[in-house]
Amino acid sequence: MMNYDIVIVGGGPAGMAAACAAYDNGTENILIVERDNALGGILRQCIHNGFGLHRFGEELTGPEYAARYAKMVAERGIDYIVDTMVLSLEKGEEGTVVTVMNSERGVFCINAKAVILAMGCRERPRGALSIPGTRPAGVYTAGTAQRYVNIKGKMPGKNVVILGSGDIGLIMARRMTLEGAKVHVVCEIMPYSGGLNRNIVQCLNDFDIPLKLSTTVAKIHGGERVTGVTIAKVDSNMRVIPEESEYIECDTLLLSCGLLPENELTSAAGIALDPITGGAVVNENRETEMEGVFACGNVLHVHDLVDYVSEESAVAGKSASEYIKNGAKKAALMGTVKIEKGNGVRYTVPQKIDVTGANEEVKVYFRVGKIYEGVNLKVSMNGEQVSSAKKRKMAPGEMEFVKIKKSVLDAAPNGTLKIEIVE
Amino acid sequence: MKYDVAIIGGGVVGALTARELMKYKLRVCVLEAKDDVALGASRANSGIVHGGFDPVPGTLKAKLNVEGTRIMKTLVRELDVHYRQNGSMVLAFCEEEVEHLKKLYERGIANGVPELYLISGEEAKKREPALSESVAGALVCDSAGIICPYDLTVAAMGNAMDNGADLFCDFPVTAIEENGGIYTVKSGEKAIEATYVINSAGVGADTVAAMVGDKYTITPKKGEYLLLDRSEGGLVSYTIFQVPGAFGKGILVSPTADGNLLVGPTSELTEKGDVTITLAGLDKIKAIAARSTEKINYRKVIKSFAGLRSSCADSEDFIIEFSKNAPRFIELVGIESPGLSSAPAIAVYVAEMLRADGLAMEANESFNPTRTSCRHFGTLSMEGKNEMIKADPAFGHLICRCETVTEGEILAAIRQNPPARSLDAVKRRTRAGMGRCQGGFCTTFITELLAKEQGIDETEVTKFGGSSYMLCGKTK
Structure with a gap:
């Protein structure tokens, strides 16, 4: 059986960014499994421009954006196989058994210490x-x-x-x-x-x-x-x-x-999904409720910009690498902060934050349910206001985020963090 | 070529009849108006193999339903068709309806339906936890099942063709002439000759009958359905009916043979060809189905569709008879529910009619009753799959992600009898494009395969024949 530290399901922008981040964090034994005949995912058909303004500070086309990441994957010598479909994930004795299929080798299994789900989404x-x-x-x-x-x-x-x-x-x-x-x-x-x-x-x-x-x-x-x-x-x-x-x-x-995260594999593996996002329920590391399985990009929740996909996937990649480095030993868990969706907030990612004392600042992404103008975005912990920011305009089509400071989490490791729109 | 028997209509009855006749040394053809078989009532129906307690005892419906359901169990194995004997449950919601259940039970016993019994409302809810609180009793029929109706039709036609039958698609019959003991069946300029003709034209049966002077009136009844994602297929395990009554009859909630959840159908008189979906129809389905269970998650609907029942104004029962006006011409009219369940028995019944009329029916020793579905790959073990991929790498190339369909299966559907020539034909055979994204990803790949295999340009590929083109040309 093939053995890898990390198997990444999907070679689109999410999978490639996760792979690079994991590699840069010191985990080099990585395999990306891509079902199409090349890396790049849906970006390959998005020939218009507008990609990369946040990530690269310039305007790229979809294929250009994908090519940058494909180059980064190649430079690092990260393994990938194309024209290969992942059929199932199962808990193995050590890590996860990933069953895949392609024309060359048929159906075969790969052993992975950690798995990153990056299958993207499909259209309604x-x-x-x-x-x-x-x-x-x-x-x-x-x-x-x-x-x-x-x-x-x-x-x-x-x-x-x-x-x-x-x-x-x-x-x-x-x-x-x-x-x-x-x-x-x-x-x-x-x-x-x-x-x-x-x-x-x-x-x-x-x-x-x-x-x-x-x-x-x-x-x-x-x-x-x-x-x-x-x-x-x-x-x-x-x-x-x-x-x-x-x-x-x-x-x-x-x-x-509308777009629907493509989570057949995830739900077949018994991983809990958030009914609103259609993606897995994850913590701040983008780790799902199945140990050692992470998710990022549009398979987790539909993003408006690929730049944010890359950013989120880097979090998942680095976390998966940390998970392996620590020999699957988690830092002592002080508690789990529950994130509550207050007025106007449709969903948040992550849905919860595991507090270990080692957290850095956590970025919580969310989307609102309708258009808001001239409102306040209020964040509170256990009912006490942590921050409040004026927002000129918020729309369902654009992803929003708030940053939660380490001190806020450490002070209430089992608290309830509420994000709400005050009209 | 002159045929012994020409069957007009490539629905489930026509296809199974053709297959039945191939057990004898006969030359048989099927004439289909559209580009593929199973495009009428056999495409869009509930896919239920009924127990047979509904038809009035003594009718053809009663006899052929019970017999057809019995034959079906062997047939599906021979033809490699997905079928599941999941049982059915008719629900009653008040004492009056419980009384009606008893009548249905007695009818079933009179019809010879096996594995039929009554249970209490509590027992029904225990077996099906999703059922509504108000269920007061149920009639269970464990011999009932679910099947994919077009899968069965394609398999039957394919097996008939493998055994020598001919299929003529795009052959809408326009005239029938009899001369010196030979029928000439015409479709515009095209014509075939046959000794016997069987009218199995479904909704079009009255039009075909009129060509030989027989008068029937088909009054098509439309049934609209909602199909839900596979994730919902486990909501109920039985096919759930309601006692026919004030709320109409027939809104069922059922898993399908392929694991989806099906809710419907409505029943509205309409015109031929009207398979439109209406908001009113969909609302009605939801309202009536809510009596059985309130737990249907309509956010998981992946498709709504409608089909036509070939109901006949002249008879409540199936009409299966020799024409009064034309010799050697068999009319199969008004084959509505339980037509699918009865089809295997109708085929045998028609063969016997032909024999009784004097058609020489010598057994065909080389008849092969089995056929391997193009979807067979999906049912194999890992070792079995690897063997097939080794022999043909196309089986290792996945095309439809939602339903896990490989290039090998799609090529098999295009190459085996009856060959798939359009996107929908591929979909019906392989399920590629039938999942939750409804072809969003695989359509472009399948268009390419269809063009390549048929040696045509992609712009000539259709969704379902005729001028249902997918593309209009090249980009600038």
Whole structure:
């Protein structure tokens, strides 16, 4: 059996960043398992720019950002195998047994002292949205269309309506337009967009593509190929208002209605998931509830920027390395701080903080449930205010974070930390 | 080529009948209007192998259901089709409904249904903890099961073809002529000849019957469904029905043979071809299913779909008879529920009708009853998988992540009988694209494989035949 200190599931931006961080922390016996035919993950099809502003201080395309990390992996001589799928994770006698499959070697097992999950996410499909109407060809998730256009050089359609204003949908509105398609409208069922503001400006406004909020696709028309869609306003309960509908002739409907962390492997291994994020429940080290198994990137929770994926994955990589160095011996646990989601906070990552006295400052990421303007972000421990910061604007599409000082954790190692929006 | 028997309609009944006839030295063909088999009622239904306590004793439905369910257990092994004898449970929610259960029980006994018994509401809730508090009693049928209806149809057609039957797809029958003891069945310019013709056209059976002067009226009833993620498949282990009554009949909650959870169907009279999904329908499903269990997590819906029942206005029972107007022409009309359960027995019944009519039916000694599914790989042990990967590395290359489908399985689906020629055909055979991302990742790869295998351009690949093209051309 193959033996590695760390096996990383997924060679996208998360997996590569975790690998480099673990290596730089002194753990060199690492294997990245990638299911596609090269490292890079979904970034390989994201040929637009806007990546890397935080991480590298410059604007890169997706493939460029991925190439930087692939180069870092290569420079360190970190092992990786491509075209290989991880089938299962099981607790072994020492660490975790990772069962994988590829064409060359068939199904085989790898022994890992620690595992880092970095499988990324997938798009919510039409079925999950239960859009009424027929089921013709011409309905794609934005990411599928992106792959057709950017990787395969094929056009999925010419007359396009987009449902959902997630970032991939916004990016594809511009991309399809540049390729000569007519993008009629982007509909968003919520009263606000789920995408980054800069994408709304650069991908819609600059191309005169209307964004209709509180609007959804009420019906899909067409027998064999989409011939049109009925779009309609929705009320505050997100029910369609039939009187406020219009028919738009089109041959393609792209869906950009949210991303779902890809956690088949995780849940099959019996690891607890957070029902809101769809990712594993983790502590500040991004360690899941299965010892020695860490998670980072979009498989943990959907990030808005890849830069944050890299940052989070470095935490997971370094933690996995520490875990191995300490021979799986944890520093004496003083307690676990529970993180409570207060008013307006949909989820936090991590969901808890293990206090060992060795913690550094902990960054807690979170997303809000709606748009807030001119509010205070309040953090309290056991009911006592730790900090309060003025926030000009907070939106569900953009990830937020607060930093929790070591002194706050050490003072209340079994405390409840509450993050809330004070309106 | 002149055939002994031409079967119009590649649904589960047509396919199983073709297979049954291949047990004899006969030349048989199946004429299918669409680009693949199992595209009518056989595609979108509940996938239940019913015990047989519902039909009125003495009817064809009663007889063929019980017999079909019995044959099914052997059939699924021969054809390598996923099937699970999970049992069914009809729920009653008040004393009046408990009385109705007793009637159903007596009916079942009269029909010869095995493993049928009544249990208390408490016992039902003990067996199925997700059931609603208000369950007052249940009728259990342990001989009932679940099956994937299109998997069965594809396997039956494939096995019939492996044994020499022909399948003509994209062959919507437009005219039938009889001359000197020979039928000419036409589809536009195309035509085939046959001695016997079997009308197994499902929702289109009345239209086909009219071509030989037989009058029936099909009144299609639409059923809408919600399919949930595999993570929800364990909510119930039995197929859960409700006593038919004021709340309509037939909203069931059931695991599927592939491990998903299925909720539905509605029942609305509609027009032929209408398989649209409606908000009203989906709301109705949720409202009625809530009586059985309130624990269905609709956030985990991965697909909503609708199918048409081929109900016939002329009869409550199946119509299986020789035409009154045309010799050697068998009408199979109104094959609605329990059509799937009955199909294996209908096939035998039709073969006997042909024999009785004088068709020479000499046993075909070389008939091979078995077929290996393209999904067989997934059921193998690690050693078995490694052997297959060694022989064909494509089995080591995973394409669909949600349902763990390899390139080898997809190629098998495209290459084996009946060959998959579209994305949906691949999906029905392999489940690639049927998982929670519904093809988000694998669609582009499968388009490529379909194009390569068929020697066509990717822009010619369709979702389900006709002009359901996936792509419109190249980028700039």
